[in-house]
Amino acid sequence: MSLHIWRVLDKAWNFKLLPIGFGFFSQIRQSYHLSFGCWLHIVSQDIQSHSTLSATYETKIQYLPLEESEIRLFILYPGSDEDAVSGRIEHSSWGFNSNKQYEALSYVWGDVRDSVAILVDGRTVSVTKSLETALRHLRYRDKPRTLWVDYVCINQEDIPERSKQVARMGLIYEQASSVLIWLGLATVNSGVGMEILRYFATEKRPQSCPVWQAYPQSLVHQGLLDVMNRPWFERMWVVQEVGRSHRAIFFCGRDCVQWSTSSIDVRRFIRMIKYAEILPQWTQLGLDTVNMRPLLEMLDFQDANSFSKPWGSCDRAAPDLLDLAYNLRYKKCSDPRDKIFGIWGMVDYLWHLEDFKVDYSMTVTQVYEEVARVSFSSHYG
Incomplete structure (x- = not known):
């Protein structure tokens, strides 16, 4: 919540009030900050406390093999703040003929x-x-x-399965009803x-x-900086995850x-920022x-998915692997191979190359040698 009065002097005092928890075992409490100068601003901030589940008896997920036309979905059970997070895994048919509705989560590990x-x-x-x-935060x-x-x-831990599923991720996010983007907990400035x-x-x-002209300058600058400096915006994978979505939602606490990802709405979003x-x-x-x-880069890819597809057309050409990897080279990922695998789903012609697939058994050197081969091939310029 927030309440503000237009500032006269750009001077502020900030006090942190005592946290308020609802329920003795609640993991999420609210910490309130009071800022004032010649204006008043009250904000709540999420505080994460320790897990309610003991880690003493942790086990691994018992996975059953996936059929070629299947993906796994996680059914997140409902709960209140004090309840442990729980759910179940189920197999689902996958593809354009499947009527199973799901949402895909985009987050920083x-x-x-x-x-x-x-x-x-x-x-x-353990997660x-x-x-x-x-x-x-996202469960109902x-x-x-x-x-x-x-x-x-x-x-x-299953390298062949991991390779196949990563190669499908572009389509998995595209076929999701929504992509839920988790930026992290709310802070005093994020609202x-x-x-x-x-x-x-x-x-x-x-x-x-x-x-952004209705708030005091210090609040506007710190608030926008707080959100846009979140680690999520630095990740390589998020470009594909949002770029192929049909509906996207940012969550901060x-x-x-x-926003709708129709071409008109996305282009308006871009132009409002510019x-x-x-x-x-x-x-x-x-x-x-x-x-x-x-943010502008991801919206640009989201604009009509920003590339041609074999089942349709748009007014923009498909991106080239080398150009895309170069433009996104500053993005972060823990595995150097993911600098290439993370953009796989945005380069359509790669699907037709039987001898170059997402394969985590390849070394980093082998992956980049393949990039050179397909990027300098006479077939692709």
Whole structure:
């Protein structure tokens, strides 16, 4: 929640109030910050406490083999904040003829050593703290939620399966009803940043007094910086995950920003950001120091999926593997091979190369030698 009065002096005092928890075993508490100058701003901040599940008896997920036309889905059980995160895995037919509805999660894994326990099929299993926090916030209180989550829906220890599923990820995200983008917990500043993104995503045209001019300068700068500096925007995989989505939703704690990915809506979203960035007021507020490029890049790929498909057409050519890898070379991933595999689903002609597939048994050197081969082939320029 937020309440503000237009500032007269750009001076603020900030006090952190005592956390408020609902339920003795609640993992999520609310910490409130009070800021004031000649304006007043009250915000809530999520606080993550320890997992309610003991990690003493952790086991591994018991995976059954996947058929060629199957994917796994995670049925996230409903629960309140004090309940442990739990769900089950089920196999589902996959492809354009499947009528199974699911949402795909886009998030940062985080440090795999920083793990907590959840219940999967009644077994206590270890997942990254980042994933557990996302699932805790995204689950419904009164009904299950069907998700595709790479960490639990792919047997990460089965290299052939992992290779096949990663090669399909572009289509998995494209066929999802929504892509849920988990940016992390809310902070004292994130609410203003999310409100600015919501303005860009939902307004039909620029307003005479945009939301980023309605708050004190210090709040606007810190809020937008808080959201846009989230690690999610640095990841290689998110370009494909959002670029192929049909509907996307940012989540920052309980706060969300959603937009339709129709070509008209996405192009309007892009133009709203670009228009704001050329305004003198944007620079005067110091907002030109906030890097909006990662968001614009993903929206650009999302614009009509930004590439040709064999079952349709659009007014933009398919991207070349080398050009795409070069433009996104600054993106982060823990495995150097994922600099290539992470953009696989955006380069259509790779599907037709029987001798170059996503294969985690290949060494890093072999992967990049294949990039050189297909990029300099006479068939592809």
